[in-house]
Amino acid sequence: MLRLTEIKLPLDHAAEELPAAICQRLGIKAKDLLEVSIYRRGYDARRRSRILLVYTVDVSVANEAAVAKRLAGDRHVGPTPxxxxxxxxxAPGGLQERPVVIGMGPCGLFAGLILAQMGFKPIILERGKAVRERTKDTWGLWRQSKLNPESxxxxxxGGAGTFSDGKLHTQIKDPxxxxxxxxxEFVKAGAPEEILYVSKPHIGTFRLVGMVEEMRGNIEALGGEVRFQSRVADFDIADGQxxxxxxxxxxxxxxxHVVLAVGHSARDTFKAIYDRGVYVEAKPFSVGVRIEHPQSLIDTARLGPNAGHPILGAADYKLVHHASNGRAAYSFCMCPGGTVVAATSEENRVVTNGxxxxxxxxxxxxxxxxxxxxxxxxxxxxPLAGIDFQRYWESRAFEAGGGTYAAPAQRVGDFLAGRPSTACGSVEPSYKPGVHWTDLSQCLPDFVVEALREALPAFAKQIKGFAMDDAVMTAIETRTSSPIRIKRGDDFQSINTRGLYPAGEGAGYAGGILSAGVDGIKVAEAVALDMTGGTASGGARGESTEW
Structure with a gap:
């Protein structure tokens, strides 16, 4: 088959226009186009009044070799990989050892699934509860301010990604x-098939719950074992093994063989491995707030007269500003048509997410x-100082919110003017269990406040209304990524501890559902090869993206 890229058609094009455009691009007659499969569909909204759909397609044509030879110089036509x-x-018959996977977020889930599919019958240890029980506990915090530190x-x-936008796009290299x-695997577990071809696929929390259960069932059917409420407290490491x-x-x-896929908030586990001499280093992350606008404002600013079109859906954005104090302020984990949620995992601290x-x-x-x-x-x-930094500001946010797991909140107009807020305006905050109106400068580092006050008006030049007075800011967002990296070598093992495979977001090698799942696959392959006498490569530092 041949892969064609950059086929652009009007937003409301007729169905027959796509095959016609393919034939025109290839210089063939309609009867010679045998099969069409859409690999990717995105859109180009640079001209809001004339938004175009952009297709990448795989096609089967008559006399394919001749067509490919004729178009050999066209960078938008090539063989389908x-x-x-x-x-x-x-796994060989009679293998006695079973690999252990710690954590059942996207990374641990895929590490366990791949190991199970290869016959290694992994044991997956998850400190929290099964996803439906966990959902009840999570709602307990959101509705009743009752936190379960282990659920x-x-x-x-399902990990932190279960309560997110369910984004499934990433910028990692994936040859x-x-x-x-x-x-x-997500589609097999119940995800809509469109995630295979839309440019920015997402699933959402409710669908993720059922998918995670289905995938767990597959692991167990293949001989794997999942143990909930099984927190790993320590590691037996001797002679670097x-x-x-x-x-x-x-x-x-x-x-x-231990796959460490614990996520970015397993602070006690980070300390346990550090205390056992595993090499850990501090890494950068980011802190800030959640900001809320009417979705209609974002739709109009991004999509103009096409706002609300069913193919385009709710609009998103991606913003960055390099502040004069040397800091970068940027949008993170943007959730169109969503809500802000309480995301703490420790008592007497406030953390926000979307x-x-x-x-x-x-x-x-x-x-x-x-x-x-x-x-x-x-x-x-x-190496663990970033955890202390997070905890300090999360505690300050808890105090600023009134000490009840309410989030401290402030209207953008008041934040820019340096005065406390006392009530909401036209934008009603969605955060549960509620907000406490205050001055966010008391629970954010000074340099963050300075950078945000410079960035918000700059963002308004890109998205009209972004700095509107009534937009709502809630604090604090600290879990953007892991504050540490558990460094690993080309064999995916810790650089000083054989058999320990740091993986996913918590280890500093992923930054979202898709990249974490990919890293889980890579690590599972490395484990399997090591257990069968093979070799793995490619364990260098991963590229962080977002939830």
Whole structure:
């Protein structure tokens, strides 16, 4: 088959216009176009009055070799790559050791699934509860201000990505099409097939819950084992080799292969591995606020007269501003038609995040507006100092919110003017369990306040109304990414601890559902090869994206 890119058609084009455009591009007659498969569909909104759909398609044509030869110089036409997933190994009969996967977010879920599909019968340890029980606990915080530190937005089956927008796009390099394997498994588990071809696919929380359950069932049917409420408290490491893990109840599991896929908020686990001598280094992350606007404002600003078109859906945005104080302020984890949610995992701290359902039909758009920080400038001296930095400002936010898990909030107009807010305006905050109107400068670092006050008017030049007086800011967003990196080598193992495979967002090698799933696949392959005497490569630093 041939792959054609950059086929542009009007937003409301007729169905027959796509094959006609393909034939025109290839210089063939309609009867010679045998098959068409849409690989990707996005849109070009640079001219809001004339938005174009942009297609990448795979086609089968008569006399394909001749057509390909004739168009050899066309950079938009080439052979369709083989995207089929191939397992790197199969577990030998009689294999006694079972690999252990710690954490069942996207990374741990796919590491466990791939290992199970290769016959290694992994044991997956998840400190939180199964996804439906976890959902009830999470609603307990949102509706009743009752936090379960082991079952919440951060901990439990499905990981932090379950309570997010369910974004499935990433900027990582993926030459082996592992991302396609992730999307294919999601579709098999109940995701809509459109995630295979739309340019910015998403799923939403409600659909993710059922998908996670289906994938867990597949793992168990293949001989894998999932143990909930099984927190790993310690690691048995001797002579630079993992020999087992110790659970909080004192029980021990012997293994020489441990996938550490614990997410960015497993602070006690980070300390446990550091105390055991595993190499850990501090890494940059960002802190800031969640901002809410009417979704209609964002739709109009981004899509103009095409706002509300069913193909385009709720509009998103991506913004960045380099402030005069040397900091970068940028949008993060933008949730069209979503809500702001409580995302703390520790008592007496407030953390915010955003989520959307598949429909993205809530009245507000929300996004993190965050400011970059770094170990060198802001938390020097200790590999785990970023955790202390997060905790300090999360505690300040808890106090500023009134000490009830309400989030401190402020209208943008008041924030820019440097005065406290006392009530909402036309934009009603969506954060549950509620907000406390105040002055956010008391729970944000001074340099963050300075950068945000400069960035918001700058963003308004790109999106009209972005700095509107009544837009709502809630604090604090601190869990943008892991504050540490557990450095690994080309074999995906810790650089000083054999058998320990740091993986996903918590280890500093992913930044969203899709990239975490891809990293889980890569690490599972490395484990399988090591257990069968093969070799792996490509464990260099991953590219962080967003939830």
């Amino acid at each position: 083989d995207m089929a997933y191939t397992f790197v190994a199969q 919440n937005v951060q901990f439990g089956e 082996k099409f592992h991302g396609r394997k992730v999307l294919t 993992v020999r087992g893990v110790i659970l909080a109840d004192g029980s021990r599991i012997e293994t020489r 989520m959307s359902q598949y429909s993205r039909n809530e009245r507000n758009a929300n996004s993190g507006i965050v400011v970059s920080i770094s170990p060198e400038k802001d938390y020097p001296g200790h």
